[in-house]
Amino acid sequence: MLSYCTNIHPAESWAETMEALRLHVPRIARELSAPLRNQPLGIGLRLSARATRELLESPEDLDSLKIWLNDNHARVETLNGFPYGSFHGERVKERVFQPDWTTPERFEYTCNLFRILALIGDERADTLTVSTLPASHSWFHADEERIFARLEAMSGFLDALSRQTGRLMQLGLEPEPFGHFHDTFGAIRFFDNLRNRSRRPELIERHIGLTYDTCHFAILREEPDFTLSAWEENNIALCKVQLSNALEFHMNGLESLDLLQEFDDGVYFHQTSIRHGNHTMLFPDMPNALAYARDYAEETRNSVWRIHYHIPLYASPEPPLKDTRSFIAKTLDYLHSHPSLRPHLEVETYTWSVLPDHMKIPLASQIAREMNYIAALQHS
Template sequence: MKFHNAHLAYCTNIHPAESWEETLHALKTHTLAVRDKVLTPDSPSGYAIGLRLSARAASELLEESNLSDFKAWLEKENCYVFTINGFPYGDFHGTRVKEKVFQPDWTTDERLDYTIQLFEIIAQLVPKGIDGSVSTLPGSHKTFHADEAAIFTNLERCAVKIEELSQQYDRDLHLGLEPEPLGHFENTEESLAFFDRFLATVDDPEMVKRRIGINYDTCHFALEFDDCKKSLDALINAGLRISKVHLSSALEFDPQSDEAMESIRNFDEPTYFHQVILLDNNRGLTRHPDLPDFFADLEQSNSSHPDAIAGRIHFHIPLYSEPEAPLKSTQDHAVDALKYLAENPNFCSHFEIETYTWGVLPDDLQIPIEDQIALEYEWVSNQ
């Protein structure tokens, strides 16, 4: 749906689906129900879908008449697709995801081929006059010790293909690399340094900057204790494209509060990575790969990090929802991103609500999924 000068959707990675049949079923069952809650049937702009396609679903969508049938369904339902989440390659629900969501990474042909398939799809789905985006992982995960030269090679190959498809279909297509805690690059400083190194290796830096930029996730940058305005200013001033903004919030807690430390145990679940980052009074950061690692460190050191003044956990919680005290959220970072849009209406045209952890939220934060998503739309509109 139109949102100021931009487009707003929610990411359908919140719905478990790995095949194309399952994906289409989720769209018909859940996404249309959300549409009916947030959009009038005769809205001239139509209802925007932020599509998530696994590698299997993408391959199946390109078979036989599936893509043309899907385009006809979108038109019938007054819907359109402007962005695809291409970060999770495979299973994303109901199994241990954690580091697997970074596999295969950008050192591999599998990741390149999958992403090109997504661009072949979005090039044919996105309406004329609207740009089309795909979001992906930040190259790799730090623990993989990836060959950065291989990442650069595959990203450049991808940029060349995106350029070809953009010209072939007369669409402005772009890829957004999504910094994440413990990703190959994870914050503003590391993002700038990564692109400096990457662009120094390519034949056509201007073309690459046109086709590859940053997917700015407000949860992830808040986790790093980066200031939203300063971060976006720095990325844009460096000539980087903000391909898409993910609107999402993380958990915040007081590491000196016994009650808060006990409360965060409710968010320790085995499906996703829940990195923990602590801020000390000298603005230094201490990182833990996951909540279990954080608790194990406390037990081994018998320390509560006496210099820590704030802690944040990579656990996406609904935008409209502040957890019960003593916990807090990083909602302010999402608010600041929307304020930035009001002051800089052309900095990015793609916005996506992304609270994919609905299925593993503690019971006190759960409501019917369509109601949750509708409330997130309402929250964004109210900002």
């Protein structure tokens, strides 16, 4: 089942989250194409730590949510547990990685997400998943032993919950540029070390895996078949695939850099890779890449940039701007040719509020159009 991630909605309390669902889900459903309209609407629910606590403290709200989902022909198979706190309307950047997996706060928050998912998750789903950050951010120099201890405890918690519910519960760590680990082999090294330090590595392999974001790996320029096959060969579970579209830019001179200014919103990290010939440089944020290009204009002339900026999946900006939709198509092709892989699929374009005005359409229409786009790719 294809889901849309509700981190696109600026909601931190449970009341705000539920109001966003009531407002947008019926509108989205009306605009879905026939293949999707004839099946339940998948919701990849994003709950902040505050909303999670409020929902668990109110059994009446949990019951109301279950009834509302059923009445609206909607289902939840996966939750987004990456952003712990505020995710819209203010500077997010490195704060989205806090608290990280060295802390009890991150552990308890994630346990609470799974407790909720066990209660509201689609009863027909064999597997329920939560996505989370790639342990920490590289800038934090996190204590990896503490991370491993938290994840080991999480695997035990999920094993008990899986036996209690009769459904497999999996946590998917999501590599992101400049995360604690961020690329194909960085993820493999992390999981090898995690299993080697675990007293029960079989629980790690069963309950702890990876979330693959197509935007992130397009920026890293690591092809889907390379990454996904390497993870499978190393027995790392693929829990979720987030379908997102990076912004590409073909630099043809200093004046063309002005086109990127409208995407520098100051809210989110926009990690950027610049390829010139066979050489690729990775920058922690777009302002760093812009400063470098201005200092080294000749060295970066005719370079190709990829920027962590989730533009709508169907968007096709005018040159010298482009997109990475082909990366999404190649990911879906790989999954189609490897039916043993059955990750949850989730559309995740959370940047609607900071998109340039000329790229905006009504929010429900954007979400429906993105889901229709993926459905068409799957059936092509």
